[in-house]
Amino acid sequence: MSKKIVKHEISEPCKVKLRSIHDTLDLLSGKWKISIISSLNINGKRRFMELQRDVEGIGAKMLSKELKELEINELIIRTVYDTKPVTVEYALTAYGKTLEAIIYEMAKWGAQHRKRITRRSA
Amino acid sequence: MSKKIVKHEISEPCKVKLRSIHDTLDLLSGKWKISIISSLNINGKRRFMELQRDVEGIGAKMLSKELKELEINELIIRTVYDTKPVTVEYALTAYGKTLEAIIYEMAKWGAQHRKRITRRSA
């Protein structure tokens, strides 16, 4: 006799889907990643200090940590040039650009959500 | 004479966009919200204890807090029935369902990302 199927259990394929969503969310959430990605998207290549000036408020520690994470996930690439004072450049990878669709959807939804919520309280 | 346009400053429209993205992200991130939304999406209406069983590992405090936030943002609706022991039902609103596009994109990207990253370490 097979196990009874109970409606309230979340199925395996569904769990895989939840994990995928959380993977994506973890990669993008936090206070700074989206701003860093956006700066690289707008400006192309960017150096450490440039990024720190772009992303207002970020400290060196956070910037360095976020850049490492983005690099590990292959969303950005870090290039060191052997100049007299070393130059380091960060840029979005082609893979990093595949996030654009999601980011665009979030921007669209968020803009419309803010309208909805602020209209309500007006 | 107009102000010099400096490439490294992030423009106003861009800041609005960043804020929109963060609005969306804040609404979805955290450990539990996506699971709750998914359960409601699969099952339709759901009671408090049913949700707590659906979302394995969540405690009553967290569930209650997350449900309040989702309700404030009009993504779910809470209905109290005047039965002998009160019955409370939660359901996605039509508005809540507009998140489906984003969630679908994130699931797709996340699944493919996991393949990419695990292939690399194999």
Add this chain to the structure above:
DNA sequence: TAAAGTGGTTTCCTTTGAGAAACCGGGTTT
């Protein structure tokens, strides 16, 4: 009458995220 379920709230605690400041080696400018 005692135990168990429903829909939570409250309190206390631990873990994680994030910021500020100091520091570092190498190099250039003054």
Add this chain to the structure above:
DNA sequence: AAACCCGGTTTCTCAAAGGAAACCACTTTA
């Protein structure tokens, strides 16, 4: 030699997120 820029790292601290357990009023079941 002194001071400053670059690309960070280290340490310390504080705030927010999250979890465990106890509690509560009410009602049903045993």
